[in-house]
Amino acid sequence: MQDITLTMFQADLAWEDKQTNLHRFSKKLQQIPSQTDVIVLPEMFTTAFVVEPEEYAETMDGPTMQWLKEQSVRYQAVVTGSLIVIEDGRYVNRMIWMKPDGHWDFYDKRHLFTFGGEHLRFSRGDSAPVFETRGWKFRPLICYDLRFPVWCKNHMLDGGYAYDVLIDVASWPDARRNAWNIFLASRAIENIAYAAGVNRVGRDPKGLNFSGDTAVFDPLGNPVAAAEPYKEAMLTATLSYRELSYVREHFAFGQDWDRFQIEISD
Numbered sequence: 565m566q567d568i569t570l571t572m573f574q575a576d577l578a579w580e581d582k583q584t585n586l587h588r589f590s591k592k593l594q595q596i597p598s599q600t601d602v603i604v605l606p607e608m609f610t611t612a613f614v615v616e617p618e619e620y621a622e623t624m625d626g627p628t629m630q631w632l633k634e635q636s637v638r639y640q641a642v643v644t645g646s647l648i649v650i651e652d653g654r655y656v657n658r659m660i661w662m663k664p665d666g667h668w669d670f671y672d673k674r675h676l677f678t679f680g681g682e683h684l685r686f687s688r689g690d691s692a693p694v695f696e697t698r699g700w701k702f703r704p705l706i707c708y709d710l711r712f713p714v715w716c717k718n719h720m721l722d723g724g725y726a727y728d729v730l731i732d733v734a735s736w737p738d739a740r741r742n743a744w745n746i747f748l749a750s751r752a753i754e755n756i757a758y759a760a761g762v763n764r765v766g767r768d769p770k771g772l773n774f775s776g777d778t779a780v781f782d783p784l785g786n787p788v789a790a791a792e793p794y795k796e797a798m799l800t801a802t803l804s805y806r807e808l809s810y811v812r813e814h815f816a817f818g819q820d821w822d823r824f825q826i827e828i829s830d
Contacts, residue, residue, distance in 0.1 A: 565698075565699040565700070565805045566698065566699070566805065567802050567803060567804050567805055567806075568601045568602065568697070568698050568700050568802070568803050568805070569599075569600045569601045569602070569800060569801070569802045569803075570600070570601065570602045570603075570604060570760055570780065570800065570801050570802075570803065571596055571600040571602070571603050571604070571641075571798060571799070571800045572603075572604040572760065572762040572778050572780075572791070572798070572799045572800075572801070573589065573592055573593075573603070573604065573605055573606070573762070573797075573798055573799075574606075574762065574763065574764065574765055574776040574778040574791045574795075574796060574797040574798075574799060575588070575589070575592065575605070575606060575609070575764060575765065575796050576764065576765050576766030576796055577606065577608075577609065577611070577612040577735075577764055577766060577768075578612070579611075579612050579614075579768055579769055580611050580612065580614055580619075580620060581611070582610040582611060582620070582627070582628070585609060585610050585611070585612075586610060586627075586628070586631050589605060589609065589635075590631075590635070592798065593635055593638075593639060595798055596639065596798070596800075597800075599640070599641075600639065600641050600800065601641055601642065601697060601698055602641060602642045602643075602644065602697060602702075603635070603639060603641050603642065603643045603644070604644055604645065604731065604733060604760070604762045605643070605644065605645030605733065605762070606645060606646075606733055606734060606735060606762055606763060606764040607645070607646045607657070607706055607707050607733045607734050607735045607764070608646055608647060608648060608657065608735060609645040609646070609647065609733075610628050610647050610648075611647070611648065612735065612764070612768055613680070613707075613735035613768070614648070615680060615681045615682050615684065615685060615686070616685065617648045617650070617655040617685055617686065618655075618685075620648050621648045621649060621650035621655050622647065622648065622649060622650070623649070623650060623651070624649060624651065628647050629660070629662075629668075632660055632662040632668075633662060633666055633668075635662075636662045636663060636664045636666075637664055637666070639664075640664045641664065642661060642662060642663055642664070642695075642697050643660075643662045644659060644660060644661050644662065644695075644704070644731070644733070645659065645660065645733055645762075646658055646659040646660070646673070646706050646733050647660065654687040655685055655686050655687065656672040656673070656686060656687055656688075656689065657672065657673040657676070657682070657686055657706055658670050658671070658672050658673075659671045659672075659673070659704050659706055659733060661695040661702075661704065663697065669693060669695050670693075671689060671691070671692075671693050671695075671704040671705075671706070672687075672688070672689030672690075672691070673686075673688065673689055673706035673707070673708070673709065674688050674689045674690075674692070674709055674712075674715060675688070675708045675709045675711070675712055675715065676688050676708070677707070677708045690828045691828070692715065692826075694726060694727050700728050700729060700803070700805075701725075701726065701727040701728045701729070702727060702728070702729045702730075702731050703716070703718070703726070703727040703729070703730050703731070703757075704731055704732075704733075705730065705731065705732040705733075706732070706733055706734070707732065707733070707734035707735055707736055709732065710732050710734070710744070710747045710748070710751065710761070711743075711747065713750070713751065713754065714826065715826065716730060716751050716755065717754075717755065717821075718730075718754075718755035718756065718757055718818070718821075719818075719821060719823070720818050720819065720821065725756065725757070725812065725818060727755075727757060728757055728758065728803075728808060729757055729758045729759070729760060729803065730751050730752070730755060730757055730758070730759045730760070731759075731760045731761075731762075732748070732759075732760070732761045732762070733762050734761060734762065734763040734764070735763070735764050735774065736763045736774065736777075737772045737773065737774060738773045738774055738775035738793075738794075739772075739773075741775045741777050741793070744761065744763065744777055745777055745779070748761045748779060748781055749781045749785040749787075750785070752781040752782065752783055752784075752785050753783070753784065753785040755783075756783045756811060756812055756815070756817060756818055757783055757808075758780060758781065758782060758783060758788070758803050758808065759780070759781045760779075760780045760781075760801070761777070761778060761779055761780075762778050763775070763776050763777055763778055764776065765793075765794055765795060765796060775793040775794050776791055776792075776793050776794060776795070776797065777790070777791070777793050778790070778791040778797065778799050779791065779799075780799075780801040780803070782807065782808075782811075783807075783808055783811040783812070784811060784815075788801050788803070789801035
């Protein structure tokens, strides 16, 4: 299997302004210098993190889905990030995995941020999908999910690993940036996988500051790439399948993992 390249956008977000955010990201994506495989945008990249979804929610055939399709085709890469979606009368914080062939997968945020009131109007997800591209398996997370190691846990599947890369899109305030960096490295180590986290920068009207700290860690918890904090940045990282295989063969801790199942309930 070949190496895979991620291009991650650590961006400031215009508050509750879809048109401006989509325009800005259209311009930012034009800066990608060469072919990439996965383009990653932050949590709620069209609106910033808002917990009043009624005015900003879209359907799965709305303008942001169309924009994602156009960008995925244009750059021949997966484009992913989360947005507010309404479906069957429920609001969800949904991460889209848009593929160049026009097909897509999605993940609905499981752990809603009760501290910020997200649980009051959003419904939490009930599945833990694994996305694939170019033979690599990605486990999606949205922001707060990163705090829950049981939810993030990798496992052995038919002699292999359920996923190769843990990928988290976030709006993680800088007051807890130390936790963000520790969690990313820890999730990489304990799951014998790469861990990539894409976080926004800037300040929102509620007075929260965001440091970014967008980064990728290897399966041993070593940094592969990191963006300068508090500044907008485009961060590109190439993940080595050879390195991943080496770590899994020489540090075969997965064979000793406890086996368990998570019971999904509302």
